[in-house]
Amino acid sequence: MSTRTAAQKQAHAKVDYDAFLANCPSRQLLDRISDKWVALILAALGSDGPHHRGGDRAGAPRAMRYSELSRRLAGVSQKMLTQTLRSLERDGLLTRTVTPTVPVTVTYELTGLGLSLQHVMQGIKQWAEANMDEVLAHREKHDTRVA
Amino acid sequence: MSTRTAAQKQAHAKVDYDAFLANCPSRQLLDRISDKWVALILAALGSDGPHHRGGDRAGAPRAMRYSELSRRLAGVSQKMLTQTLRSLERDGLLTRTVTPTVPVTVTYELTGLGLSLQHVMQGIKQWAEANMDEVLAHREKHDTRVA
DNA sequence: CAGGATCCCGCTAGATACTG
DNA sequence: CAGTATCTAGCGGGATCCTG
Numbered sequence: 001m002s003t004r005t006a007a008q009k010q011a012h013a014k015v016d017y018d019a020f021l022a023n024c025p026s027r028q029l030l031d032r033i034s035d036k037w038v039a040l041i042l043a044a045l046g047s048d049g050p051h052h053r054g055g056d057r058a059g060a061p062r063a064m065r066y067s068e069l070s071r072r073l074a075g076v077s078q079k080m081l082t083q084t085l086r087s088l089e090r091d092g093l094l095t096r097t098v099t100p101t102v103p104v105t106v107t108y109e110l111t112g113l114g115l116s117l118q119h120v121m122q123g124i125k126q127w128a129e130a131n132m133d134e135v136l137a138h139r140e141k142h143d144t145r146v147a
Numbered sequence: 148m149s150t151r152t153a154a155q156k157q158a159h160a161k162v163d164y165d166a167f168l169a170n171c172p173s174r175q176l177l178d179r180i181s182d183k184w185v186a187l188i189l190a191a192l193g194s195d196g197p198h199h200r201g202g203d204r205a206g207a208p209r210a211m212r213y214s215e216l217s218r219r220l221a222g223v224s225q226k227m228l229t230q231t232l233r234s235l236e237r238d239g240l241l242t243r244t245v246t247p248t249v250p251v252t253v254t255y256e257l258t259g260l261g262l263s264l265q266h267v268m269q270g271i272k273q274w275a276e277a278n279m280d281e282v283l284a285h286r287e288k289h290d291t292r293v294a
Numbered sequence: 295c296a297g298g299a300t301c302c303c304g305c306t307a308g309a310t311a312c313t314g
Numbered sequence: 315c316a317g318t319a320t321c322t323a324g325c326g327g328g329a330t331c332c333t334g
Contacts, residue, residue, distance in 0.1 A: 017276040020187060022222030027183070029282060030275040034186055036178040040167065066296050075169030077328050082297060092285025103295040104334080113281060120270040127267050128177040129164040134260060135176060138239025213316050224308050229317065250315040251314080 032091070037076060037084045039121045044072045045094065045110045046118040061118075063097070063109040093117060179238070184223060184231045186268045191219045192241065192257045193265040208265075210244070210256040240264060 017026035032038070045064055064072075070081055085108060088094045093114030099105040110118060164173035179185070192211055211219075217228055232255060235241045240261030246252040257265060 017279045019272050019276055020191070020219055020221060025283065026272075026276045026279045027222075029279055030186060030272055031183040033271060033275060034181045034183050036174070036181050039177060039181055044167070070296095072167055074167060075174075078297070079329090080327065083327090090286055090289045091282045092289075098296095101295095104297090106296060113278060113285075116278070117274055120267070120274050123267040123270065124180060125166050125173075125177055127264055128180060129166055129173045131260060131263070132164045132173045132176055135238045136172065138260075139237055142237045142239075217316095225317070226309090227307065230307090245316095248315095251317085253316060 029091075032087065033117065033121070035084070037073070037080055038088065039125050040073050040076075041069065041081075041084060041088065042093075042110070042114065042118040042121045043125050044069055045108060046115065046122060061110045061115055063107040066106050066108070069108065088114065176238075179234065180264065180268070182231070184220070184227055185235065186272050187220050187223075188216065188228075188231060188235065189240075189257070189261065189265040189268045190272050191216055192255060193262065193269060208257045208262055210254040213253050213255070216255065235261065 018024050019026045019030045021027065046061060066081070066085075069085075070076065070078065073081065085094070085096070089096050089108075091113075092111055094108050094110050097107045097109070099107070165171050166173045166177045168174065193208060213228075213232075216232075217223065217225065220228065232241070232243070236243050236255075238260075239258055241255050241257050244254045244256070246254070
């Protein structure tokens, strides 16, 4: 993506959104994207498919069907899945494509904007998986001291 | 402090955590850290102070007092602040230091583990602030089409 | 297949009051 | 100053039933 527009905008209009401020829109946006399901949906759409389960490095952005996402995000209710997808669509992070086949086929795919967020969110998911042991160790130590 | 114990465990039992799985601990950890307040607390502790508001590039990790954090995270209730701080402390992301002065002084500071997460979370906050306009535009377009 | 619509429970986040 | 304790309203989120 070209960072020229972004740099231009920043230098020109200099709209300083600050998530530290309670009434700033970016605070709400931060709240929206700081979500488990958002992270997982983006990770799923950013990786290269459901059959390649051993490792989620980013490959080419991939279009996935609703059922595929549902299966991949184990334990997600269809309400949360649909709700989150709609929210992401509304924010321009992904596109929803309906193909009028015999049973309707719906696919979701990341936009450029969504992909840029995916790169960040991916880090969080990976951090959680990578540092799980250490966090677990800290918790145990902390709990035994209190208990 | 040395984290030798954690490193020992990690090198020994190579458990591959997968946040896509519902019962995986990393799923819950992902849920915990995917939080607005976590992002803001880490950002606050990772930057270089409250008076330097124009830009939140990471400087040296800084120790902050409870009241400082409370002021910086505008709109946070003391309950959420305390609760989130305790959670982060339990997970080993930050340390809580009590200094028995006349009125008690408590400072919070990121650990190495916390700092590593901060680098990731920082990206989210910055993404939200940087792409706010674009998201807003998408929403407007999407809403007018539906309305 | 891909949801929409409802019902409803739980727990969380906020407000308020009190304390070492 | 830095919390703890308590109460409650609200809604996040799951389960269930229904549809184009």
